[in-house]
Amino acid sequence: AQKITQTQPGMFVQEKEAVTLDCTYDTSDQSYGLFWYKQPSSGEMIFLIYQGSYDEQNATEGRYSLNFQKARKSANLVISASQLGDSAMYFCAMREGPGSGGSNYKLTFGKGTLLTVNP
């Protein structure tokens, strides 16, 4: 079974509107971390936002927020007020375990969602 599922291969949004990118995950660990990365056409991986499994509040970073629904095992990324520069691939990733060393360091990535922002 896939550990990270991104069901939207592609999404379109109008400039200045909000968009939600879906991510569901599968783990039996109680402690884990969820990440979103942006990969523009230039290819680099840009960290956007992080949510720990024990964080009670949804993470926010500027125009990015993470809609964390633990019972549903979903960690959707919400981008508000989309900009043309937001057009890129977006990857959801998970690190299982507390991240304090040992085997708790691997990031498992989904297949990504290609977001296109239309003017």
Place this chain on the structure above:
Amino acid sequence: NAGVMQNPRHLVRRRGQEARLRCSPMKGHSHVYWYRQLPEEGLKFMVYLQKENIIDESGMPKERFSAEFPKEGPSILRIQQVVRGDSAAYFCASSPPSTRSSYEQYFGPGTRLTVT
């Protein structure tokens, strides 16, 4: 404070040649991770190294691939006798030796390997 550096950014090799990919972690980081991204896929973990030690190479193909992180100098991912299926983007990430539990991996810009 320079980020994670990878070189070369683009590498073209003919089938059967060797490819060497280099990664210099961020200053103060002693943990290095290599990931591979095949076309239209997400990144997949390959190997985790600390200085002079391979901690986990469970994601590395059993043959032709090796990695090292010497006491001095960059981490090297080496692919011998490359085949077309090795064409991919190879990303290096680094993290500090602390026990931070948040976004502890910082990615380099990647090396795009093309095998002709």
